[in-house]
Amino acid sequence: MKKNESDRAAPGRGYRIASMMLMTLAPLLVVAAAVLMSFIIRHVDESREATARAYAAQAQIQEIFSLIEAAESGQRGYILTGRPNFLDASRDGLQVLDSQLTVLERLLAGDPEQVRLMRRMRAQVRTKLGVMERNLEIYRTEGPTAAGAYIAEERGKRAMDQLRLTVRQMIDQEDAALQVELQASARQEGPLRWVARSLVAIFVICILVAGWLARKNLRLREGLLEQLNEQAVRSVGIFDSAMDAIITFNPSGSVENLNKAAERMFGYRPDELIRRDSSLLMDLAPGEGLFLDRLGLDSELGSGAREFTARRKDGATFPAEAALGAMRLPDGVHVVAAIRDISERKQNERLKDDFVSSVSHELRTxxxxxxxALGLLQAGAAGPLPEKSQRLVTIAKTSCDRLVRLINDLLDIQKMAAGRVRLDMRSLNMVSVVDRAVEAMEAFAGERKVSIKLLAPDIRLPVIGDADRLIQVMTNLLSNAIKHSPEGAAVDVTLAVEDSQVTVCVRDRGPGVPETFQAALFSRFAQAEGPSSRNSGGSGLGLAISREIAERHRGRLRLHESSGEGAAFKLELPLAATATAPAVAARIRLLLCEDDPDIAEVLAISLERDGFQVVRVGTLAEAETTIRAGGIDVVLLDLHLPDGHGLTLARRLRDDPAFRDLPMIVVTADTMANLSGLTFADWITKPVDLARLRQSVIAALHGRPDLRILHVDDDVELTEVVKTALADCGRVEAAHSLAEARAAIERRAPDLIILDIGLPDGSGLDLLPILARDGPAPPVIIYSGQEVEADIIGGVEAVLTKSRVSFEALAQTVKGLARRPEETV
Amino acid sequence: MSALKVLYVDDDTFIREVAELALGLDSEMDVRIADSGTAAIALVSSGEFVPDVFLLDVMMPEMDGPQTLAALRRLPGHAATPAIFVTARAQAHEHTPLIEAGAQGVLTKPFDPISFAGEVRRLLAGG
Incomplete structure (x- = not known):
C-alpha cells in the first residue's frame, strides 16, 4: 500500500517538473525570437530608406542636369532665331534651379564624397550659367555674329562637359551606395530565415511536449480512478463482511450508510434506516445541535468508545458498545460507529464481579x-502476654493485616485492569488533593519519625480527576517514601507546572531503588529483595495500581531519580483548561508581567488554551518596552516585581495618551495596594481563579464590566450547570426561591435575568413588576419546564423550554440579549 | 449516663466472640450477641434486652441482615432504633443498598478490634 503510493508519486513529480520547464522556457524563447526579429526588421527598414534616398538623389541629379540642358537649348534657340520665346522655358527652369540644388544637397548630406562633388557641381553650374549670361549679353550688345563667335570659343561646351562629368560621377557614387545597401540587406536575410525556422522548431517542440504531458496526465488519472474504484470495491467488501455493525452518520446525526452486520443486528433493511435519526437505534446523543457536539466527540482526536443501550426493530433492547470515529468531509464532520453487541460480555463481567466479590468476602470472614482475635491479644484484652508470645502475636497480626491489604489491592487492580473502575472525574485543585494526602499520612510519618515538607506554588493547579483515586496515588507514594526514609529524615513533596503538566514529585532520603529492580518497579507484586523488603507491609501492588490510575487520568507516574541518597517519584497530570470552548480570542495579544515562573507558566498555559496569544515578561522594564512597541491588547500586571512596583508602570502608561485606554488587569497577592485613582479593568488576587481571569480578560476586551446574570430556579444542580454553561457570558448568581431572588435584586439589579416559573414560594413571573420599578427593566428570559406562550407574558424577551433547548442555545440567547444595548448606541 | 446497649448479630461464631470482646473494651457498652436474625428477633421481642443500636452482619443464612433489620424495626419501640451493618463486602457500590435499607452506617470486616467500639459510637453520632 505504502510502496504503491510512493511509486505513483514519482511520475507525478516528473510530470510537474516537465510542465514547469515548458511553461517557463517557451515564453523565454518566444521573447528572445521577437527581440531578434525586431532588431532585423529595424535594420531592413533602414536599408530600404537608404535605397530610396539613393534613387531620389539620382533622379534629382538628372533633373538638375536636364534643367541646365533645357536652359542651354533655349538660349541657343534664341541666339539662332532671335525669338525671345525660346528664353521663356529656360527662364522658368532656372528659377527653380536653386531650390532643386538645395533639395539635392540635403539628399547627399550623409556622404562626404557626394558633398565634395556637390560643391563642384554648384561651381560648375555657376560657371555654365555665367557663360550663358555672357553670351546673351554679347548677343544683345554686339549682335548675332559676335555671339556666334563667342559660342565658337566653346566655353559653354567645356563648362557643360565638365558638368556632365560631375553628374556622371555623382550618379556612379549613388550606384555604389545602392550596391552596398543591396549587399547589406542580402546579409540580413540569412539570420531572419534562421530565426523563423528556430521559432517554428520551438513551437513544434512545445506542442509535442504538451501533448506528451497531457497523455501522461490522462493515464495518471485513469490509473488513480482505477485504484479508487478498486479501493471502493475493497472497502465495500470489508464493510459488509465485518463482524461489527458499522453505521455512518451525517453531521446532523442521520443514518447515511450501514453494513450487512448492522442490518442483522438491528433487524432493519437499509432503506428503512437511511436518513432516519440515530435515536431510532440508540440513545447515543439526545438533545439538539451538531451530532458531533452531542456525542462529546473531539473532532480533532477523532475517536472514542461509548457504551449504550441499543434498540432492535422489534423493540428489544440490548447493551452495546460503539467505537466512534470522526471523518472530516467538505460538508461537515461525519461520524462512523462500529457497534458491538456486548450482552455476553456484560454477562461475563457480572459473573466475574460476583465471583471476585464472593471470594473476597469468603476470605474476609x-x-x-x-x-x-490477634488484635485483642496484642492489646492485652486477655491479660498481659509474656514477651515471646507478644512478639509472635505481633508477627501474626502484621501478616494478617498484609493479607487484608492484598485482598483489597487485588480487587482494585482486577477492576482497574479491566477498565471497570468508573472514575468520578471532576475539576480539582491538585494542591488541595496533595494537601489532603499529606494530612492523611502525617500520623504514619510521625510513627516513623519522618517529616513531610510540602512545597506548592501559591495558585490553583486545576486538573480533571477523581479526587479519591488521586489521593490514593499520593498516599501510596508518601507511604513508600516514609517507609524507606531513615529516622529523622524529611520527605519532600513538590508541586509544579512543567510543559502543561501538573507535576508532583515525592522525594525520600532512603537507600534508593536498586538498579536491578527499577525495570520491574511498576509491575504487580514488585518488592525489592533485601533486608527491609518483606516486612514493609505492602502488597506489592501499590505502584502498579497507582500507575494505572495515573494513566487513566491521561497522566504518567514514573521513577524520576534514584541514587544512594534517595529516590524521587514523579506524578504528571495534564493541566486542565479552565474553559470548555476556545474563546473568540484568536489574535488577541496579552502581556503577562509576572516574575514567578511557576505562576507565569500556569497563567500563560491557561490563557493560551483559551486561544489568546500570551507575551511573558518578568520585569517592569521589559513590560514597558513591549507595550510601547505596540500590538498589546490587554496587560496582566503583577505588582511586586524585581525592578519596582507595578503601579508606577500603570501610572506612567495612564499619563501617556497613547496608552490611556489600554485595559490593564492587576494580578496580585497584595490586597492592600493603593489604587489612587488609577483605572483597571479588574483586580484579581492570588491564588488566581483561572476561570475568573479568563472572564475578566474577555470583559476587559469588550470594554464593559461583567454581565451580571441572575438565574432564578429551585433546582440547585441545574443552576450549577447553567453557571458553567454561561461562564462565557458573564457572572451568574443563582437564587433558589422567590425570596432569594427578591433579595438579590434589592442588593443590585442584574443586567439580565433567567427565570423559572414554578418556584417553591410562588411564580417567577411575580418578579417582573419589581424589575421594572427603578428605571428600565433588564432583559428577561423565561427558562422553564412548562410550555409557555411567549406573547402571553409582557416584558419578556425570550421563552425557552428546558427539555427542548440546549445550554448552547441558552448561552446564545443570553449573548444576543446582552449585545443589544451596545448596538443601539 | 447508663451504658449503651448493643445487639450484635452474626452467624460466624468466632467473629461473634471477637466482636463481643472488642466492644467489651468500651466499659460504657452493654453488649449482647445473637447468632441469627431469628434469635435476635426472639431476644428483642422478649423484652429482656432493649438495644439502643443493632449491629448486623449482612450475609447470613435464612434471614440476611437487611431482612433482619426490617423485622426488628417492626417490633414495638424499635421503629427508629439505629442500625449499623458490619460486612465483608468492601466495595463502595455494595454499601449503597445497605444505607438505603435504613442503616446509620456500614463498617467493613475485618475490623480493628481496638477501635471498633469507637467506630460504632462515631457512626451513631452521625459522623
Missing amino acids: PLTAIAG
Whole structure:
C-alpha cells in the first residue's frame, strides 16, 4: 500500500517538473525570437530608406542636369532665331534651379564624397550659367555674329562637359551606395530565415511536449480512478463482511450508510434506516445541535468508545458498545460507529464481579476473626502476654493485616485492569488533593519519625480527576517514601507546572531503588529483595495500581531519580483548561508581567488554551518596552516585581495618551495596594481563579464590566450547570426561591435575568413588576419546564423550554440579549 | 449516663466472640450477641434486652441482615432504633443498598478490634 503510493508519486513529480520547464522556457524563447526579429526588421527598414534616398538623389541629379540642358537649348534657340520665346522655358527652369540644388544637397548630406562633388557641381553650374549670361549679353550688345563667335570659343561646351562629368560621377557614387545597401540587406536575410525556422522548431517542440504531458496526465488519472474504484470495491467488501455493525452518520446525526452486520443486528433493511435519526437505534446523543457536539466527540482526536443501550426493530433492547470515529468531509464532520453487541460480555463481567466479590468476602470472614482475635491479644484484652508470645502475636497480626491489604489491592487492580473502575472525574485543585494526602499520612510519618515538607506554588493547579483515586496515588507514594526514609529524615513533596503538566514529585532520603529492580518497579507484586523488603507491609501492588490510575487520568507516574541518597517519584497530570470552548480570542495579544515562573507558566498555559496569544515578561522594564512597541491588547500586571512596583508602570502608561485606554488587569497577592485613582479593568488576587481571569480578560476586551446574570430556579444542580454553561457570558448568581431572588435584586439589579416559573414560594413571573420599578427593566428570559406562550407574558424577551433547548442555545440567547444595548448606541 | 446497649448479630461464631470482646473494651457498652436474625428477633421481642443500636452482619443464612433489620424495626419501640451493618463486602457500590435499607452506617470486616467500639459510637453520632 505504502510502496504503491510512493511509486505513483514519482511520475507525478516528473510530470510537474516537465510542465514547469515548458511553461517557463517557451515564453523565454518566444521573447528572445521577437527581440531578434525586431532588431532585423529595424535594420531592413533602414536599408530600404537608404535605397530610396539613393534613387531620389539620382533622379534629382538628372533633373538638375536636364534643367541646365533645357536652359542651354533655349538660349541657343534664341541666339539662332532671335525669338525671345525660346528664353521663356529656360527662364522658368532656372528659377527653380536653386531650390532643386538645395533639395539635392540635403539628399547627399550623409556622404562626404557626394558633398565634395556637390560643391563642384554648384561651381560648375555657376560657371555654365555665367557663360550663358555672357553670351546673351554679347548677343544683345554686339549682335548675332559676335555671339556666334563667342559660342565658337566653346566655353559653354567645356563648362557643360565638365558638368556632365560631375553628374556622371555623382550618379556612379549613388550606384555604389545602392550596391552596398543591396549587399547589406542580402546579409540580413540569412539570420531572419534562421530565426523563423528556430521559432517554428520551438513551437513544434512545445506542442509535442504538451501533448506528451497531457497523455501522461490522462493515464495518471485513469490509473488513480482505477485504484479508487478498486479501493471502493475493497472497502465495500470489508464493510459488509465485518463482524461489527458499522453505521455512518451525517453531521446532523442521520443514518447515511450501514453494513450487512448492522442490518442483522438491528433487524432493519437499509432503506428503512437511511436518513432516519440515530435515536431510532440508540440513545447515543439526545438533545439538539451538531451530532458531533452531542456525542462529546473531539473532532480533532477523532475517536472514542461509548457504551449504550441499543434498540432492535422489534423493540428489544440490548447493551452495546460503539467505537466512534470522526471523518472530516467538505460538508461537515461525519461520524462512523462500529457497534458491538456486548450482552455476553456484560454477562461475563457480572459473573466475574460476583465471583471476585464472593471470594473476597469468603476470605474476609475468617480473616475478620483472626485479625480481631490477634488484635485483642496484642492489646492485652486477655491479660498481659509474656514477651515471646507478644512478639509472635505481633508477627501474626502484621501478616494478617498484609493479607487484608492484598485482598483489597487485588480487587482494585482486577477492576482497574479491566477498565471497570468508573472514575468520578471532576475539576480539582491538585494542591488541595496533595494537601489532603499529606494530612492523611502525617500520623504514619510521625510513627516513623519522618517529616513531610510540602512545597506548592501559591495558585490553583486545576486538573480533571477523581479526587479519591488521586489521593490514593499520593498516599501510596508518601507511604513508600516514609517507609524507606531513615529516622529523622524529611520527605519532600513538590508541586509544579512543567510543559502543561501538573507535576508532583515525592522525594525520600532512603537507600534508593536498586538498579536491578527499577525495570520491574511498576509491575504487580514488585518488592525489592533485601533486608527491609518483606516486612514493609505492602502488597506489592501499590505502584502498579497507582500507575494505572495515573494513566487513566491521561497522566504518567514514573521513577524520576534514584541514587544512594534517595529516590524521587514523579506524578504528571495534564493541566486542565479552565474553559470548555476556545474563546473568540484568536489574535488577541496579552502581556503577562509576572516574575514567578511557576505562576507565569500556569497563567500563560491557561490563557493560551483559551486561544489568546500570551507575551511573558518578568520585569517592569521589559513590560514597558513591549507595550510601547505596540500590538498589546490587554496587560496582566503583577505588582511586586524585581525592578519596582507595578503601579508606577500603570501610572506612567495612564499619563501617556497613547496608552490611556489600554485595559490593564492587576494580578496580585497584595490586597492592600493603593489604587489612587488609577483605572483597571479588574483586580484579581492570588491564588488566581483561572476561570475568573479568563472572564475578566474577555470583559476587559469588550470594554464593559461583567454581565451580571441572575438565574432564578429551585433546582440547585441545574443552576450549577447553567453557571458553567454561561461562564462565557458573564457572572451568574443563582437564587433558589422567590425570596432569594427578591433579595438579590434589592442588593443590585442584574443586567439580565433567567427565570423559572414554578418556584417553591410562588411564580417567577411575580418578579417582573419589581424589575421594572427603578428605571428600565433588564432583559428577561423565561427558562422553564412548562410550555409557555411567549406573547402571553409582557416584558419578556425570550421563552425557552428546558427539555427542548440546549445550554448552547441558552448561552446564545443570553449573548444576543446582552449585545443589544451596545448596538443601539 | 447508663451504658449503651448493643445487639450484635452474626452467624460466624468466632467473629461473634471477637466482636463481643472488642466492644467489651468500651466499659460504657452493654453488649449482647445473637447468632441469627431469628434469635435476635426472639431476644428483642422478649423484652429482656432493649438495644439502643443493632449491629448486623449482612450475609447470613435464612434471614440476611437487611431482612433482619426490617423485622426488628417492626417490633414495638424499635421503629427508629439505629442500625449499623458490619460486612465483608468492601466495595463502595455494595454499601449503597445497605444505607438505603435504613442503616446509620456500614463498617467493613475485618475490623480493628481496638477501635471498633469507637467506630460504632462515631457512626451513631452521625459522623
